[in-house]
Amino acid sequence: MTIPPPPSEPPTAGVFGPPPAEWWRKSGPVIPPGLPDTTVHTPIPIGAAPSGPPSMEAAAEAFWAPARAIFAEQATAIASQVGEQIGQLLTESEAQRSARQQVEYEEMLAGQRARMDAALGKVGESTQERSARHRVEDILTPSTPGRRDDLVGLVDLLADRISETPQDRTARREAEHELEKQRVRAEEDRALAAAGETPAQRDLRHRRQRLADQREAKLRARRQHRKASRAKAGSSSDRTRRFRRWCVLTAISAVGGYATGLVPLITPGGPFVGLLLAGAGWALDLHLRDRGRLRVSEVRRPGPLLILIAARIPVASGLAVATGIAPIFAALPLF
Known part of the structure; x- marks a missing residue:
């Protein structure tokens, strides 16, 4: 098998001009004629700055120039x-x-x-x-x-x-609440009308809303009347009289709890069980008295008094057991 001789010219012959003969293999990298010499150094005159990327100060100045103009315009406005x-x-x-x-x-x-x-x-x-x-x-x-x-x-x-006075603040908050309620109901009317609500259904819903508003107005008027009556009678003697009335009503409720057997039932549990029962009964008592807005001493009529005494039996019984005065009821001449 014979080995062919090496080629007389490079594989890229004819791409960059005429064949350079044997220079690529013998005399090294010589620039062929007709091609630009990129290795030639271009001299820089004395005193001239070299050409290169701009400095950081020049770049910052070019960046902030439009922003400075916008800021100046906005500051003027x-x-x-x-x-x-x-x-x-x-x-x-x-x-x-x-x-x-x-x-x-x-x-x-x-x-x-x-x-x-x-x-x-x-x-x-x-x-x-x-x-x-x-x-x-x-x-x-x-x-x-x-x-x-x-x-x-x-x-x-x-x-x-x-x-703003306290009366003005109260009136402003009520007006804001009423306006917000009207807006919510108008949005509800529009949403339900789009969902297919009939006029009869809308009238029924509006009637229920009016009844609820009337009940809320009566409750608000009752609270305001109660608050005004408290402001008139705020002396120390009135506070003492209210405390005595609270003690009497609580004692009557405790006697009722002993008569119904609630106090003897929870006495073996000790003070902890008494406090637990008193807390549960106090939550029910607050709910019945408009979340505590109505004081115990402000209940006057016989019917509400009987309801209040019966509803406060768990509170009074729990307090009697927690304070350790439950054995006193056995010594009363009523039992």
């Missing part, structure tokens, strides 16, 4: 807005500012409603549908503009809170 708000605080009274904001708010709502009516009228909204939509919008949309979220709104809020 913010300064003008703050100046306008300070001018409003200095030149307008609170009543004038509220009146102006109310007029602007009503004009904005009127424009929005007109645009909505025109848009829905083009797609075939009837008069009845428009009236129902207006009713829901009137409930969901507050009649007065909300609190501003700028400097003027903050100053007005602080002024209102500083000068």
Whole structure:
């Protein structure tokens, strides 16, 4: 087998120009004629800076130049807005500012409603549908503009809170609660109407809501009357009289517990069982007395008194066992 001689030219002959003969194998890497010499060093004049990447200071300056322009524009706008708000605080009274904001708010709502009516009228909204939509919008949309979220709104809020009396605070919270309840019910009406609720079902639901509102109003009026009567009689003698009445009613309940056999039943358990029973009975007692808003000494009529004494038997019996006075009932002439 004969070995062929080596090739006389490289495999890439003809790609970079004419064949370079034997230079790639004999005389080393010589640049063929016709190709640029990339190894030639280009001299730099004396005093000239070498060409290279920009410095960190130049890059930072190029990066922050647009941001600096935006910040300057925003600072000017913010300064003008703050100046306008300070001018409003200095030149307008609170009543004038509220009146102006109310007029602007009503004009904005009127424009929005007109645009909505025109848009829905083009797609075939009837008069009845428009009236129902207006009713829901009137409930969901507050009649007065909300609190501003700028400097003027903050100053007005602080002024209102500083000068607000307890009666004003109570009225404001009740108005906010009533408005929120109306909004929730309007949203419920709209959701149930979309789900297929009939007018008869809606009327029945509204009647139940009105009855619940009436009951809540009566309960609130009763609580306010009770609170007003407490404010009139707040002397030390009244507190002493209420304490004596509480002790008498609790003693009567404890006697009832001994007569029914509850005290002898829990006496072997010791003070711990007595405290446990007293705690459970106290929770029931608080629930019956409007979560403790009605005091024990404020119950007057015979019927409520009998109910209160019977309901407080577990409390009194548990206290008698926990304090260790249960054996005293056996010495009473009643038993």
